[in-house]
Amino acid sequence: xxxxxxxxxIRKNLSRNPAQRSQSRNVNVRNQSGPAPKTNIPAGRPxxxxxxxxxxxxxxxxxxxYNKKTDKELSRVINEKTPVRKRRNYRGGNYILYxxxxxxxxxxxxxxxxxxxxxxxxxxxxxxxxxxxxxxxxAGSGLKTxxxxxxxxxxxxxxxxxxxxxxxxxxxxxxxxxxxxxxSVKEAEVCFCVSENxxxxxxxxxxxxxxxxxxxxGVIVLKGFEPxxxxxxxxxxxxxxxxxxxPWEMLELMEEAKLTGITEIxxxxxxxxxVTIDGxxxxxxxGTSQLESKFIVAKALIDTEIAAxxxxxxxxxxxxxxxxxxxxxxxxxxxxxxxxxxxxxxxxGDNVENSSHE
Numbered sequence: 001x002x003x004x005x006x007x008x009x010i011r012k013n014l015s016r017n018p019a020q021r022s023q024s025r026n027v028n029v030r031n032q033s034g035p036a037p038k039t040n041i042p043a044g045r046p047x048x049x050x051x052x053x054x055x056x057x058x059x060x061x062x063x064x065x066y067n068k069k070t071d072k073e074l075s076r077v078i079n080e081k082t083p084v085r086k087r088r089n090y091r092g093g094n095y096i097l098y099x100x101x102x103x104x105x106x107x108x109x110x111x112x113x114x115x116x117x118x119x120x121x122x123x124x125x126x127x128x129x130x131x132x133x134x135x136x137x138x139a140g141s142g143l144k145t146x147x148x149x150x151x152x153x154x155x156x157x158x159x160x161x162x163x164x165x166x167x168x169x170x171x172x173x174x175x176x177x178x179x180x181x182x183x184s185v186k187e188a189e190v191c192f193c194v195s196e197n198x199x200x201x202x203x204x205x206x207x208x209x210x211x212x213x214x215x216x217x218g219v220i221v222l223k224g225f226e227p228x229x230x231x232x233x234x235x236x237x238x239x240x241x242x243x244x245x246x247p248w249e250m251l252e253l254m255e256e257a258k259l260t261g262i263t264e265i266x267x268x269x270x271x272x273x274x275v276t277i278d279g280x281x282x283x284x285x286x287g288t289s290q291l292e293s294k295f296i297v298a299k300a301l302i303d304t305e306i307a308a309x310x311x312x313x314x315x316x317x318x319x320x321x322x323x324x325x326x327x328x329x330x331x332x333x334x335x336x337x338x339x340x341x342x343x344x345x346x347x348x349g350d351n352v353e354n355s356s357h358e
Contacts, residue, residue: 115151118178119177120145120148121144121145121146121152121180121181123179124138124143124144124181124182125183127182128186129187137161137165137168137183138183141161143173143181149179152181154173154175157173157183158171158183159171161185166188167187167188167210169186169187169188169204170206171183171186172185188204188208189205190203190210190213190219191219191220191251192222192265193213193222194209194222194227194230194236199230200213201227203236207236208233208234209231209232209233209236210233211232220251220264221263222267223264224243224269225238225243225267226238226239240270243267243270246288249291250275250291253292253295254275256292256295257295258299259277261277263277263278271287271288272287273285280310281302281310281311281314282312282327283298283316284317285317287317290319294319298314301324310326311326311327312324313327
């Protein structure tokens, strides 16, 4: 109990400010000569000696004045103890140059190897040949093993095959890397028969004279072509330039219209060609315009209106109004109207053309 009250008084005394504590000490000193003052301290409790603890100095000591020299010295010492780490120079640009130089060297080496060692031909394959042995086709192309695939002109090799091999209409040379050539050929097929100077010259689909025929059975006879030459190996051309490609154009359109049994094409009059089918049906085209529509109409008439043994003439000057007559010269009384309505209109130029040449 006594210890508890003593601690309480000590805390109370410490809570005072320094001036109050000093005044309390002075009062105690003055009262030491006189009778002890009355206190509420219980008997037997020791009196606190305030002189045991000096008064606290609450005044803040002024800091030392700023000294520039001292500050520099202090900074120097700090820097010496903790040196600044120098940043390492970046040398990425040098590595890029090394990589670029290495790439250039590699490219140069690859170019040299590809032109000397790599891509050397070791095999030549021939496809589509029937009349010729593979060795003949290869010899005609001019290709040989050991040729560099990068420096070989395949177009020139294909042209050599067509020029040298008479029965080849088309040829293609392909490169199969790393070491192979492939030659694909399309052999000639007899397409037309052109009679000139008592000779029946067989002409291939590519337009070259490949042989002579005893007769024209099973071959389309081409009349009025006026060839410049029918020698074997010659490319068929007409003295009239406008006729040179006309037979092949007409044949392609008739095949698209699915007209079969063509026995003769007569282009004696360039502006009024005629076509004979099965030797009994004559198509009088009446001009070279709208040939596609005219052949489609002719196909429809042959399939629906003409009997198997009829010998007729079909006039197709206007494909929308075709006329059919017997081969004896008398026109049919009723014109054909029930034909497919998918043809183009006849142009005025075609009528003018026909009127000027009929």
